[in-house]
Amino acid sequence: MRLDDALGLLADLGYSGVGLTLDHMHLDPLAPDLAARTRHVARRLDRLGLTVTVETGARYILDPRRKHGPSLLDPDPEHRARRVRLLVRAVQVAADLGAHALHCFSGITPEGTPEATAWQRLTDALTPVLDAAFGAHVPLAVEPEPGHLLATLADFHHLRGLLGDPEPLGLTLDIGHCQCLEPQSPADCVRAAAPWLRHVQIEDMRRGVHEHLPFGDGEIDFPPVLSALSATGYQGLTVVELPRHSHAGPRLAARSLEFLRRADRHRPAATPVPADGTASQGGPS
Template sequence: MTLRLGYGTNGLTDLRLDDALGLLADLGYDGVGLTLDHMHLDPLAPDLAARTRRVARRLDELGLGVTVETGARYVLDPRRKHGPSLLDPDPEGRKARTALLVTAVRVAADLGAHAAHCFSGIVPEGTTTDIAWDRLEEALTPVLAAADTAGIPLAFEPEPGQLVSDLDGFHQLRHRLGDPESLGLTLDIGHCQCLETAAPADCVRAAAPWLRHVQIEDMRRGVHEHLPFGDGEIDFPPVLDALDATGYQGLTVVELPRHSHAGPELARTSLDFLRAVLTNGVPA
């Protein structure tokens, strides 16, 4: 198989970024899902361009590919998780999220990333679904323009509980926006297990034409909780077979954002698990 495996820095928040990148390279990962956040590459701190150049050099030295992720919980608002979102009632809040995503696209271009990731957010209380869709379409338009200019795919992630929660929602967004070439999909394998009607491997096959980024972890049906491999219900050999068969060239990134306390060890055991499936067709 030719899958390229990565690990998300949102699961290594107790490590300095340089140490996290060194760890992943030493373990043998192919790349990293780099979440822009205050403890790593802060998108709001001064001298972002210079700091990004340093990270780009480090990635190059280590031979690591990269995806830029934007799921930092409190990077814009220290009191509201993922706030403000693209659906925020306050137009200035929506502009702040749009600006962050435009910055993420530019950072992705400067790092040589294969995609920049984003998501919709939860529909605010008192907001109708129609208004939420209108806000999302308006807020994403400048981001897609930036992605098109930079030549960086925008990899939109359906998230359980959000306006765009599943693959059907992604296709609704795609059609509303006129199916722009710069809009692709982040497919989280755990989310497929959590709420899609099709099996995760079938979701991979259905998503293949739009696949720009993949996140992977274990999960249980109906419970949105990212779990280490073996702690959930996913049958991984068919999933990895399906991913390989699509010809997907991006990173497949382990996504364990609530496990930073054990990040270095989970990075090791996760890679062992995935390598065993890829090599032998069975988990380690």
């Protein structure tokens, strides 16, 4: 879809915001007229009453032959620098749009790269991005992604420790990924992640299978997840992420919102989550 059409559709369906992936057909971050196009999108979002989080998962925006390449872990320093420049530019786009956060991920560890080297590359590469995010007052929301160096909540906390827990560093929590590979339930993951939660992606998924599924096609019990989100006081966006279903976008966008509204009506009462992210005794599970 054209971006204007997609935004109009979401607003008409009753969505309150959008996770906007910068890509060649949707606010191309490498286009020479980026600033003017960003102003147009900002006006469009404002007219439609939509808030936004900027996402950076475009598959071939930098390299037409390598999905998500080059990454922040690329062996070539100049290639890593290209990804860093893209993310720094995306920080400015996020600021100009008034976005809740800027999303990113680590990338897959290149073959033959020692784990310690990969973490060092990641921390070095993220430092200028975090500096830009701090200056622009835009939280950076790093996503644990199955198969990547940073794949789990534990990996996110490892990154926090390596970087010295900088103020702009936050978390993108994908509810399906929690079902796929985290030891805790998705609802418990939400509670554990609460202090760092800056962006949420949601879809259905099965244990051990990284496949984004329409709601009801996987194994997740959603009312407890929505209850946990409510308990955290999270105020950002919770965006439906079905990257392989664009052929059925309008139908699934409508169906997904109806599903989430129905699940929200049936969620258990929320017990407030303390500031350290642990659930109160007797809270929902």
